[in-house]
Amino acid sequence: MFLTLLAVxxxxxxxxxxxxAEAALAIPWTPTPDARLFSQRPLPAPIEASFxxxxxxxxxxxSASGYVLPLKTQGRKIVDQNGKRFKxxxxxxxxASDELFIPGGLDVQHRTTIAKTIKKLGFNSVRMPYSDEMxxxxxxxxxxxxxxxxxxxxxxxxxxxxxxxxxxTDEGIAVIVNDHITTxxxxxxxxxxxxxxxxxxxxxxxxxxxxxxxxWIRNWETVMWRLIDNELVIGADLRNEVxxxxxxxPWDRWATAAEKAGNRLLRMKPDWLIIVGGTESGNDLRGVKxxxxxxxxxxxxxxxxxxxxxxxxxxxxxxxxxxxYPSFVASMRTNWGYLIDxxxxxxxxxxxxxxxxxxxxxxxxxxxxxRYLKSIDADFGYWxxxxxxxxxxxxxTYSLVEDDWVTPVLDYRMKDMTELMKIGxx
Numbered sequence: 001m002f003l004t005l006l007a008v009x010x011x012x013x014x015x016x017x018x019x020x021a022e023a024a025l026a027i028p029w030t031p032t033p034d035a036r037l038f039s040q041r042p043l044p045a046p047i048e049a050s051f052x053x054x055x056x057x058x059x060x061x062x063s064a065s066g067y068v069l070p071l072k073t074q075g076r077k078i079v080d081q082n083g084k085r086f087k088x089x090x091x092x093x094x095x096a097s098d099e100l101f102i103p104g105g106l107d108v109q110h111r112t113t114i115a116k117t118i119k120k121l122g123f124n125s126v127r128m129p130y131s132d133e134m135x136x137x138x139x140x141x142x143x144x145x146x147x148x149x150x151x152x153x154x155x156x157x158x159x160x161x162x163x164x165x166x167x168x169t170d171e172g173i174a175v176i177v178n179d180h181i182t183t184x185x186x187x188x189x190x191x192x193x194x195x196x197x198x199x200x201x202x203x204x205x206x207x208x209x210x211x212x213x214x215x216w217i218r219n220w221e222t223v224m225w226r227l228i229d230n231e232l233v234i235g236a237d238l239r240n241e242v243x244x245x246x247x248x249x250p251w252d253r254w255a256t257a258a259e260k261a262g263n264r265l266l267r268m269k270p271d272w273l274i275i276v277g278g279t280e281s282g283n284d285l286r287g288v289k290x291x292x293x294x295x296x297x298x299x300x301x302x303x304x305x306x307x308x309x310x311x312x313x314x315x316x317x318x319x320x321x322x323x324x325y326p327s328f329v330a331s332m333r334t335n336w337g338y339l340i341d342x343x344x345x346x347x348x349x350x351x352x353x354x355x356x357x358x359x360x361x362x363x364x365x366x367x368x369x370x371r372y373l374k375s376i377d378a379d380f381g382y383w384x385x386x387x388x389x390x391x392x393x394x395x396x397t398y399s400l401v402e403d404d405w406v407t408p409v410l411d412y413r414m415k416d417m418t419e420l421m422k423i424g425x426x
Contacts, residue, residue: 025321025322025360025361025362026359026360026361027359027360028357028358028359028360029360029362031411031412032412034415035411035412038410038411038412038414038415039410039411039415043120043121043122043408043414043418044122046119046120046121046124047122047124047421047422047425049066049425050089050122050425051119051124051172051173051174052067052069052086052124052173052174052232053067066084067080067084067086068080068081068082068084069231069271070231070234070271070272071086071271071273072299072300073273073299073301073302073345073346074299075343075344076339076343076345076346076347077346078273078302078346078379085424086174087124087377087379087424088124088125088174088348088379088381089122089123089124089125089379089380089417089421090123090124090125090126090127090176090350090379090381090382091118091121091123091126091127091381091382091384091385091400092126092127092129092350092351092381092382092383092384092385092386093114093118093127093164093168093384093385093386094180094383094386095386095390096128096130096157096160096161096164097129097130097131097134097178097181097184097187097240098131098185098186098389098390098391099184099390100141100145100390101131101133101134101137101139101141101157102141102145102146102157102160102161102164103128103160103161103164104386104388104389104390105386105387105388105405106145106148106149106152106160107145107146107147107148108147108148108403108404108405109148109404109406110148110149111149111167112170112171113148113405113406114167114385114405115167115168115171115173116171117385117401117405117406117408118168118173118385119171119172119173120408121385121400121401121408122417122418123173123382124173124174125173125174125175125176125234125381126168126173126174126175126176127175127176127178127350127351127381128161128165128168128175128176128177129178129179129180129181129240130177130178130179131179131180131181131183131185132179132181132183132209132215132216132219133182133183133184133208133209134157134161134184135158135219135222135223136209136219138157138158140154140155140156141157141160149163158222158226161223162226162227165177165227165230165233166230169230169231169232172232174234175227175230175233175234176233176235176236176237176273176275176381177223177224177227177233177235177236177237178236178237178240178275178350179197179219179220179236179237179239180240181194181240182194182197182199182207182209182211183208183209186390186391187240188240188241188243188281190246192206192245193206193207193208193209195242195243195245195249196239196243196244196249197211197213197238197239197242197257197261198211198213198215198257199211200212200213213257216239217260217261220261220264221264224236224268224269224272225268228268228269231271234271234273235272235273235274235302236272236273236274236275237275237277237304237350238261238262238274238275238276239277240277241277241281241282241306242254242277242278242279242282243279243280243281244279247279247280247281249279249280250279250287251284251286251288251291252287252291254276254279255276255287255288255291255292255293258274258276258293259293259294259295262274262276262293262295262301263295263296266295266296266300267296270297270300273300273301273302274293274295274300274301274302275302275303275304275348275350276301276302276304277303277304277305277306278303278304278305278306278336281306282304282305282306282350282351283305283306283307283311283335283336284335284336285303285305285336285339285347286335286336288336289338292345301345302345302346302348302379303339303345303346303347303348304347304348304349304350305335305347305348305349305350306349306350306351306352307320307332307349307351307352307369308320308351308352308365309321309354309362309365309366312331315331317331319361320365320368320369321361321362321364321365322361322364323364323365323368324368325368325371328365328368328372329372332372337372337376340378346379347378347379348379348380348381349373349378349379349380349381350380351382351383352380352381352382352383353382353398353413354366354398354413355397356397356398356399356409356411356413357397366412366416370416370417370420374416374419374420374423377420378420380417380420382400382417384396384398384399384400385399385400386399387399387401387402387403387405400413400414
């Protein structure tokens with residue numbers, strides 16, 4: 001009886017301590033003096049030298065900012081034909097992968113205005129996600145979703161997706177297209193139908209969108225044919241957060257599929273960068289060490305990692321919101337940083353983000369991540385520009401602009417990303 005009571009007390013004490021630790025992560029964070037000062041000043045002008053900048057730049061043609069296209073990889077860097085580095089300072093513009101099938105904000109601002117906003121914030125590139133369902137169904141979009149883009153009323157989803165990309169490239173912003181999810185929805189949950197690029201191994205009635213590997217590649221070809229003549233569409237991010245069922249996706253299986261899809265795209269146009277994300281929801285590129293992705297065209301593979309505050313769950317050290325800086329850095333170097341440290345291949349941090357008003361856990365994660373990204377002069381892609389999520393018009397707490405898609409949110413996030421953009425251009 002005594003031992004049972006003791007066990008109950010010890011277990012209760014453990015869970016109480018765990019509860020207190022979790023509650024502490026949600027305590028509101030107080031902005032630093034530097035962050036407060038940044039918010040009171042005008043947004044710094046974009047670094048023009050960081051943009052590809054030319055809508056007419058063609059193969060072996062010098063752009064307005066001195067880049068000679070196409071891009072390629074050289075060790076850990078993405079470079080032009082003369083070896084000049086092009087650092088991806090990117091932001092995600094989502095929506096085409098969700099239930100409404102189009103990039104967000106087209107009912108609020110013209111797509112050109114949104115593109116100008118992105119450039120004003122200093123981002124030289126944009127990751128544009130789509131869903132396979134968008135490609136297959138390609139529905140005509142309802143007029144009320146296009147209030148500020150009257151010329152797109154009556155158009156289908158793919159037409160609108162391409163028009164938004166062209167608005168970005170017209171501003172000199174490079175674009176990376178991303179296959180985000182199979183069924184149009186907010187990504188990413190536990191649904192096995194969307195846990196990888198194909199789901200045909202599941203029972204036929206299990207998935208709303210049944211997809212084979214060949215279907216996935218053909219969808220890619222359909223999208224990229226529409227963009228083949230746009231020189232500022234620089235790459236294809238083959239699949240978002242490949243994980244398999246509960247994180248069981250073997251790296252070799254994913255790398256083999258990525259090679260098949262990448263080679264098919266490069267046969268269409270050998271200039272594109274082929275971006276291959278890690279497994280375990282994008283954070284794990286350890287398998288590259290023994291089994292790199294090899295394509296028929298050399299110097300085209302860019303790897304991608306996603307790092308969020310909740311990443312690292314299930315490990316002894318816990319989620320990244322809880323980590324000390326040495327523990328955080330050790331995890332980054334093990335998962336993907338070794339590719340940069342060893343000058344092996346570029347790694348683009350294609351997704352990361354935090355709320356405008358973080359708790360201490362989110363703030364700790366952000367401070368550690370940006371400190372590390374600055375130390376390695378990383379290629380990055382923030383999630384996301386959007387102030388609202390498509391479904392139910394829910395507020396996007398990670399947004400970098402207000403609901404008007406024009407007014408920037410000048411806080412600790414933009415401060416740190418502005419500093420990261422400057423590295424190499426000072």
